Amino acid sequence: MSGIKKLRYLGLLALFCVTLPVHAALNIEIIGAGEHQIPVAIVPFAGEGKFAQSISQVVSADLARSGLFRLVDPAGKAPHEPREVVYADWPGVDALAIGSVEEQINGRVAVKFRLLDAVKQTELVGQAVSARADQLRAIAHRISDMIYEKLTGDAGVFSTRIAYINRLDKVNRLVVADSDGYGEQTVLAINETIMSPAWSPDGSHLAYVTFEQEHAVVYVQSLLTSQRKVVANFPGSNSAPAWSPDGKQLAIVLTRDGGSQLYLVRPDGSDLRRITFSGEIDTEPNFSPDGQYLLFTSDRGGSPQIYRTPLDGGPAERMTFEGGNNFSPRYSPDGKSFVFAHLTNGSFYIATQDFETKQMQLLTDGGWEKKPSFAPNGKLILFASEAQGRGILATVSSDGRVKQRMFPQAGDIREPTWGPFLKQ
Amino acid sequence: MMKKLLIGVLLVNLLAACASQKPKEVAGEAKPAPAAEAPKAVEAAPAPAPAPVAPVAVDPLNDPNSILAKRSTYYPFDVYVVQDADKPVVEAHARYLSEHANRNVRLEGNCDERGSTEYNLGLGQRRADGVKKMLQVGGAKDSQIETISYGEEKPRLTCHEEKCWKENRRTDLNYR
Numbered sequence: 001m002s003g004i005k006k007l008r009y010l011g012l013l014a015l016f017c018v019t020l021p022v023h024a025a026l027n028i029e030i031i032g033a034g035e036h037q038i039p040v041a042i043v044p045f046a047g048e049g050k051f052a053q054s055i056s057q058v059v060s061a062d063l064a065r066s067g068l069f070r071l072v073d074p075a076g077k078a079p080h081e082p083r084e085v086v087y088a089d090w091p092g093v094d095a096l097a098i099g100s101v102e103e104q105i106n107g108r109v110a111v112k113f114r115l116l117d118a119v120k121q122t123e124l125v126g127q128a129v130s131a132r133a134d135q136l137r138a139i140a141h142r143i144s145d146m147i148y149e150k151l152t153g154d155a156g157v158f159s160t161r162i163a164y165i166n167r168l169d170k171v172n173r174l175v176v177a178d179s180d181g182y183g184e185q186t187v188l189a190i191n192e193t194i195m196s197p198a199w200s201p202d203g204s205h206l207a208y209v210t211f212e213q214e215h216a217v218v219y220v221q222s223l224l225t226s227q228r229k230v231v232a233n234f235p236g237s238n239s240a241p242a243w244s245p246d247g248k249q250l251a252i253v254l255t256r257d258g259g260s261q262l263y264l265v266r267p268d269g270s271d272l273r274r275i276t277f278s279g280e281i282d283t284e285p286n287f288s289p290d291g292q293y294l295l296f297t298s299d300r301g302g303s304p305q306i307y308r309t310p311l312d313g314g315p316a317e318r319m320t321f322e323g324g325n326n327f328s329p330r331y332s333p334d335g336k337s338f339v340f341a342h343l344t345n346g347s348f349y350i351a352t353q354d355f356e357t358k359q360m361q362l363l364t365d366g367g368w369e370k371k372p373s374f375a376p377n378g379k380l381i382l383f384a385s386e387a388q389g390r391g392i393l394a395t396v397s398s399d400g401r402v403k404q405r406m407f408p409q410a411g412d413i414r415e416p417t418w419g420p421f422l423k424q
Numbered sequence: 425m426m427k428k429l430l431i432g433v434l435l436v437n438l439l440a441a442c443a444s445q446k447p448k449e450v451a452g453e454a455k456p457a458p459a460a461e462a463p464k465a466v467e468a469a470p471a472p473a474p475a476p477v478a479p480v481a482v483d484p485l486n487d488p489n490s491i492l493a494k495r496s497t498y499y500p501f502d503v504y505v506v507q508d509a510d511k512p513v514v515e516a517h518a519r520y521l522s523e524h525a526n527r528n529v530r531l532e533g534n535c536d537e538r539g540s541t542e543y544n545l546g547l548g549q550r551r552a553d554g555v556k557k558m559l560q561v562g563g564a565k566d567s568q569i570e571t572i573s574y575g576e577e578k579p580r581l582t583c584h585e586e587k588c589w590k591e592n593r594r595t596d597l598n599y600r
Contacts, residue, residue, distance in 0.1 A: 193577040195541050215572040216545055237549050237573050240542045253542065255573070258553070260546030281546035297543055303502065304543050325502075327540035341540060368584070370540060415541065 027407040030065055034401055037070040038151050041093045041118075045111075046080040046100035051136055055101060055111065058140035062158045062180065063147065066380075067402025082114060082123060093118045095151055097143070101136070109133050113143050115150055124150045137182060157375040161419040162382060163187075163197045163206060164393060168411030174208060176223065179375070179418070181393070181406050187221060188228075198241045198250075199419045205267070207231065207241035207250055218252055220267050231269045242285045242294075243267075251275070251285035251294055262296060262309075276309065276316070286330050286338075295319070295329040295338055306340055306353075320353065322360050328371050332398070333378040339363075341370045341383075350383050350396060363400040373417045374398070382418045484520065485527075485599065491516045497555055499593040501538065504550035506558055514555055517597055518562020525565070531555050532596040533573040534580075536589035541575055548573030551595045570600075 040063065044056045063069040072093050079085040080100050090096055099113035114126040125146050131139055138159065145156030157179055166173045174188040174197055188194060192211040199206060200220075207220045216237040221228035232238040236255035243250055250267055253260050260283045262275040275294065276282040281304070284297040291311070298307045301318060304325040309316035320326040324344030331338050332352070342351040347366035353359065368386035375382065378398060385394040387405060391412030395404045406413075484490045497510035506514055521527060533548030552571035559569055581588035 193574075195577070211574070211577065216575075236571060237545050239545050253546070255546070255549045255553075260549060281543065281550065283542045283546045284540060297540065299502070299543075304539065325539070327543055343538060346538070 027409075029405045029407075030067065030402065031404070032067060032402045033070075034066075034068040034397070035399075037068060038095070039070045039072050039093050040095045040097065040147070040151070041072040041074050041090060042097045043074045043078055043080070043099075045098075045113075046078075047103075048101045050103070051101060051109070051133060053136040053140070055099070055113075055136060055140040055143065056097075058137055059097065059144045059147065062141060062144035062156075065180065065404060066148065067397060068148075068152060082116060085116060087118055087121050090118045095124065095147070097147060099143075103133075104130065107133075109136065111136070111139050113146075115147055137178070141178065141180075154379055155377045155421065157377050157380065157418075157421075160376060160421060161203065162393075162416055163199065163419060164384075164416035165194050165197070165414050166408060166411045167391070167414060172210075173411075174206070176206070176419075187223065187226075195415050196240055197415060197417050198243055199417060200243050200267075201245055201247045201420055203420050203422050207243065207267070209239045209241070218250075220250075229268065231265060231267060232263075232272075240283050240285060242287060244287050245289055245291045251287065253283045253285070262294060264311075275311070278316075282307075284328050288331050289333060289335040295331060297327050297329065306338070319355075319358075320360070326351075330373050332374050333376055339372040339374060339381050341372060350381060352381075352398065361400065363396045363398070364394075364403070369394070371415055371417070375418050376421045380418075382416050384414050384416055492520055495597045495599075496594045497551075497597075498590065499551060499595075501536070501589070501593065502547065503593075504533075504547060504554050506554050511558070514558045515562050518559045518564050521559060521565070521568050522563030525568070528568050528570070528600050529559075529564075530570045530572065530598045530600055531559075532598055533571070533575075534578060534592055534594050534596070535576045536592045537576045537579065537584070538589065539576065541577070545573050545575035548575045548595075551593075555595045555597070 042056045042060045048054050048056060060071055064071055077089055080098055096116045096118045102110045104110055108130050110130050112128045115124040117124050129139060141158040144158040148156030160179050161176055162179055163176050166175050170191045172190055172192065172194040173186045174194050175184050176187055177184045187206060190210060190212055195209045197206050197208040204224060205220055205222050207218060209216050209218055216239045217233045218231040218238045218241050219228050220231050231250060232252050232254060234254055234256040238252065238254055240253040241250045249264050252263050252265055254263055259279040260281045262282050262285050264273045264275060265271060278300045280298060280300040282296055282298045285294045287294060293308050293310055295306060295308050297304050304327055305318055306320040306326050306329045307316045307318050324342060327341045329338045329340045337352050337354045339352045342349045348369045349362045349366045350364045350369050350372045351360050351362050370384045372381050372383040380395050380397055382395050385392050391414045393406040393413050393416050485492050491513055494513045497506055497514060499507060521529065531552035533552035535544035535548050552573060556569050556571050560566065579592045581591045
């Protein structure tokens with residue numbers, strides 16, 4: 001990067017970034033903003049200063065990261081109950097979040113929260129919960145989800161989790177973390193490659209691939225018990241697991257019969273059935289939300305492109321025709337579009353394509369951007385990127401307007417994937 | 425509050441800018457390639473004095489001047505067919521395997537990083553399978569050959585440029 005360009009870059013970052021460094025496993029930068037940012041004020045909750053985790057700070061950081069909100073500084077005003085709110089004090093604010101945290105006799109904490117419509121002067125949503133003090137972050141994310149849903153009409157994804165691989169020297173760790181990078185938990189740490197983690201639809205299991213047995217083998221591991229099972233260990237490569245929407249089968253890729261071909265198998269390794277018969281490289285299957293189709297990458301047309309095949313038989317259909325190569329397709333949660341990695345002129349971009357219009361839309365400026373996956377609300381896309389010579393996490397809103405980069409404290413991040421909504 | 429945030433932002437960005445001044449390629453180049461099997465290293469080595477032993481006792485696999493000392497085939501981008509330049513190498517290994525039924529080889533397919541990890545796993549497998557086919561045509565038995573793919577996971581060189589990529593697009597013949 002030239003000096004001038006770098007200066008401009010720094011200027012841009014200084015203008016648009018918010019960094020959220022405190023104790024995060026990942027440092028986060030945000031660039032850009034939604035078209036219409038909703039002005040909200042998050043008032044510090046009464047009593048929250050007594051706890052290690054400030055709820056209003058977590059909520060503010062969540063909303064800021066989405067790019068859809070403009071956070072208005074309460075400037076010292078601190079109402080905690082609706083009767084304490086003087087609406088005239090909040091000009092230009094659409095909504096106001098207030099609440100309190102209180103220690104209870106049993107060692108638990110009681111959290112009260114209300115979201116007020118500052119224009120209509122009414123309560124939009126409110127909740128009171130009792131929880132352990134170490135659950136305050138989770139409660140804050142739930143509050144963020146409620147605010148996001150009330151004000152945008154879409155479900156929030158602040159309570160969801162992500163999985164990725166962190167590679168530091170020889171050690172590969174399969175990591176599960178909150179969507180903001182906190183609460184990292186190592187699921188598996190080995191001195192061999194781990195790749196292609198895939199969440200079960202209920203979020204209870206991860207399927208993944210490792211080279212522990214000198215070649216690629218597919219495993220499924222429970223996140224509750226840590227127990228794991230081999231799903232496929234045939235000669236050659238066993239890889240690219242993807243869960244069906246009902247969680248009862250996995251699409252996987254085997255090379256045992258020549259080429260790389262798609263198969264279905266139960267998560268316990270039984271009932272193996274072959275799906276494609278191209279003899280070429282067919283890989284990276286992904287189920288449609290209705291479970292009827294698989295999107296996949298194939299070089300059957302001479303270069304890697306995205307194809308779709310019905311699961312009840314019938315021919316595969318080529319989906320991408322734009323110049324360059326296309327990889328790693330994932331359906332949007334509503335099934336109307338898909339996201340993929342687009343390689344052209346030596347750069348990888350994250351792109352989406354609508355099934356109806358067949359229009360490709362580039363969402364990023366290009367670089368080393370791979371393995372995109374949708375957040376379960378379809379509004380954000382998580383992908384692997386590179387900055388300062390390191391593998392990092394990045395997100396982009398599905399309209400391409402808001403971008404985030406998340407830097408690990410150590411090592412390279414690769415193969416990220418966004419987890420499902422969790423039933424509560 | 426805002427001021428603090430802004431200073432924090434500037435600090436982080438300054439740090440980031442410092443870190444980004446280190447050119448990427450240096451890391452890759454500084455690491456010496458695992459050259460034990462690299463054909464170039466073998467070619468560059470001074471020719472040892474001819475060993476005056478009876479030919480029966482010499483396993484040609486251990487002769488650094490033999491074509492069998494070459495243990496890799498190389499490919500253009502997104503190609504898995506054995507290239508003409510490497511055919512004599514593969515044919516020589518096929519002859520050797522057919523004459524040494526007790527020897528086994530593992531073919532390890534590798535790729536450069538321009539693809540998805542999964543696509544490259546498939547491509548590396550096809551590269552290894554392509555060498556296997558040639559070995560079999562040349563007289564080696566199926567039971568002597570194992571094929572695996574490392575995809576883009578075990579690059580010999582790690583820069584994001586063709587000088588590294590071309591070293592990483594290869595199949596290694598690893599005798600076991």
